[in-house]
Amino acid sequence: MKNSFQKPAFQVRFFRQYRTIRLQLCISSRSQIKDLDAHLGASWKICALISSLFLEIHKVFLQKSAIIRTQIFSGFALAELCGIALCEGGNGLKDLKHLIFFENLLQEANNDLVKQGRADGKRAIGYTCFFMPEVLLDLPGCFSVRLRAPRCTSPDIATYYMSARTCHYARSLLERALEGGFNFLDAQMATETCTATCRFQEHLQQKHLDSVKDMRIIENDDFFVEFTDVPFKKNNISVEYYAEQLEHHVLRPLHEHFGIDISDGALREAIEQQNEVSRLIREIGDYRKLDNPTITGYEFHVIQLVSLVCPKYLILPYLRETAEEMKTREPDMKKEFRCKVVLSGSENDDPDFTKLIESCGARVVADRYCYGSQETRQIIEIREGEDPLRAIARHYLEQSICPRFMDQHEMRARKKRLADLCKEYHADGLIVASNKFCEYWSYERVIDTVIMQRDFGIPVCSIEKEYINAASGQLRTRFQAFIESVEIKHIQKGAQS
Helix, strand or coil, X not given: CCCCXXXXXXXXXXXXXXXXXXXXXXXXXXXXXHHHHHHHCCCHHXXXXXXXXXXXXXXXXXXXXXXXXXXXXXXXXXXXXHHHHHHHCCCCCCCCCCHHHHHHHCCCCCCHHHHHHHHCCXXXXXXXXXXXXXXXXXXXXXXXXXXXXXXXXXCHHHHHHCCCCCCHHHHHHHHHHHCCCCCCCCEEEEEECCHHHHHHHHHHCCCCCCCCCCXXXXXXXXXXXXXXXXCCCCCHHHHHHHHHHHHHHHHHHHHHHHCCCCCHHHHHHHHHHHHHHHHHHHHHHHHHHCCCCXXXXXXXXXXXHHHHHCCHHHHHHHHHHHHHHHCCCCCCCCCCCCEEEEEEECCCCCHHHHHHHHHCCEEEEEEEECCCHHHHCXXXXXXXXXXXXXXXXXXXXXXXXXXXXXXXXXXXXXXXXXXXXXXXXXXXXXXXXXXXXXXXXXXXXXXXXXXXXXXXXXXXXXXXXXXXXXXXXXXXXXXXHHHHHHHHHHHHHHHHC
């Protein structure tokens, strides 16, 4: 039998598989690479010795039983990982101190900090949309939780109550509620913006009708749901109307049900807390503007998400410490990415989606999507003579670049905003990802795909996906092809100049 593991081919295989596996190791188990480096040293000579050793073992392999074969194959896998680690010496970014803690907080909606907030006697108030100002839900005595349904892969029961042709995100939220995952909520503050999420929140609401029996989905006697209407225009009349809606459907119910202080002083205190969170998140996010960013898109996605789903007063100390840590964090000795991209689109609370993009060779440097920081982490300013509630209403209307605003000047402003983000963060391309059946972003994604390339010369990758990415292989192929096309454009541009 011919020996198929000749020494040169074995070494070449290290280099060929290096890029893909090295990137995965950097994301999932960077500490293992460092341990290997510490024990074996960054020397290809050692790698060659290992390969020679296993060539000798392979001779035994040809003569031994299937059990020994399995052991030898495991040895080859270990040698390959060793060789990969040795090829470049494992010079990745140093792990953030609280990253694992942040990742654990995102495993469940009722995470450890939410439990601590409730144990402190505060009320947990859920919401799903940017247009429900989280600052109003973080008044003294309560805290906001933007709802997610991590690891929900099959919303079968929710599909029965809704439809297979509605947003997977909304169905996943209902599925998680039916499973009891949101029983910690004391109230749900809904907005009449997205039809699918409205439908989900209507299922949570107790109707108290004689004609139909209510489903008691949230097992909490104090639980209630309130809906707020959001204008489709951005003018003074709309701001006044929006402020009245927030007063009648958010502030008053919180005061009447839970005795929450809704005075101007309490509102100003909540704004100060919100602004501190926003400043810290923006400070951390600004490191993505560097030529060689000192934070990955995945890491920032995790940090941004925990600021949305945890009580602000409990997550703030960790954010402050992370912001201080970033000041001395060193970049990679060699860039671990081939291009930079802006990620835009609909609801995206899955950091693994960002990780998938970055595992293909891109670095996500800006997050212009629902749950992203570009809208939610702007500073709220109270103008002279303006009361806090009106300032909040004006801020959330003016700062939003949601595709529900259909005026021509609003649509053009959104494209200009994306182009400005690409320039500000030195991005080479744009990825627009919408959830399947998203009523607003299904149109916006198609328009962006044409306009951004035609009018601004920005390469665009257009993706329609599920809430949880089951088709990661197909997405990986798309992202890899897009990254290669961006690289080719760079080469052609360099040749012309």
